[in-house]
Amino acid sequence: MEELLRSAMNYRQAAANLGVTESYLSKVIRRIREKNTD
Structure with a gap:
């Protein structure tokens, strides 16, 4: 987690x-988080 x-x-x-x-940047991060939760 610290690495991330x-x-x-x-x-x-x-x-x-x-x-x-x-x-x-926050939009991009939100998109990445959504992809990771799928």
Whole structure:
């Protein structure tokens, strides 16, 4: 779980560097979570 959290933080940092908005990022994360629960 900690590994997943770390990679999520790294992804957030990369997204911030690319100028991706937090709202878009949260949409992506929500989509990933939905796929994982299937």
